[in-house]
Amino acid sequence: MVAAVSSWRADDGPGRAVELITSGRARTRTALAEALGLARSTLGQRLQPLLASGLVLESEELVSSGGRPSRALRLNPRAGVVISIDVGEERTRVAITDLDAAILAERVLTLRLDDGPEELLETISTAARQALQESDLLGVPVAGIGLGLPAAVDFRAGRVSGWSIMSGWDGFDIRGHLRRTWQVPVLVDNDVNVQTVAEHHRFWPQVSHLFYVKIGTGVGSGMVIDGCVNRGAQGVAGDIGHAHVGGHGDPQCRCGNRGCLESLVGGWALARDLRGDSHPQMHDARDVARQAKLGEVDAVTRLRAAGRILGEAVAFSANLLNPDVIVLGGLLSASGDHLMAGVLESIYQRSLPLTTRKLRIVPTGYRSRSGIAGATYLVRDHVLDPARLDRLLGAGLGPFAVDEN
């Protein structure tokens, strides 16, 4: 633990100042002094470590806040870069972003997930270093690493927990391993939770209850409750992909069980069904999405039916969670309106009128790379946490130092 040597209170420290600046509630020294209840000179002391570290900039732009115009304070998105990693079943993206999730460099890798954690993390670290080098960013501080994995993740521990398609990762200390190379904060989460974070931050920050469903090769979901992602006790909250859905023949699932939602509507399952219907070219979610986009009748019919089954599971979740908005993401959600049409059909049939009265059901606003954006937002939320910033700056450390709290 980092010992604080300052006498800041939680509600008037530099962390709180950053929060007011980033939320737009205070953009000048005058407004900040008023919001924090501080004299101008005391405020200057609070701002000093923020300005010195480059995390906050005082720009030439003048803002009028009633009295005489004063210079604008803003978060500097280039104060540090984030290494954002989206590990996928088919490809892995390693990106360097700024603190606003703008991508500055990117590498796309084809990794075999069963190669095991050490080899994969080394490959990822090498790709990140090359991306930093090529984009001339080696001198910029790394604010942190955000990593999304197609597995159940114990978010606090930074480890995979339990069964996943990533064999050999269960219990492996991912955070510890990456920290040996990078010495920066490392945030590891399930890929669907990461996408949920991205969706909420970017498109629905004002919404308190959001349910996100990803339908690609696999199926998963994440939820925002009272403004925060809810991960549950073991990090698998909202994983509807392997919940049983009866009445559709109980096919074999990848997890070993039968009749899981994913075994009925996941991209691999649809490809399996269509292949059986004499479409030998169907191998994965991408093939299904491509054929549906082209209007191929069997693919469209299958996708719409999958939408109805998915809608049954989503309706159940909607009744349980009463969200403001349900967002549909993933490769298959981007293959035309067929899936969404099926989902809507089931949800309005099966949900309580009170649940659906104000409910919005929308496709994701991301065309791609929500996993990268979400990984950056995880790091950003962590490093800008007011209590954490107060602890580190109070101890004379930089804003991107490692803090075990």
Ligand SMILES: [Zn+2]
């Ligand atoms: Zn399953």
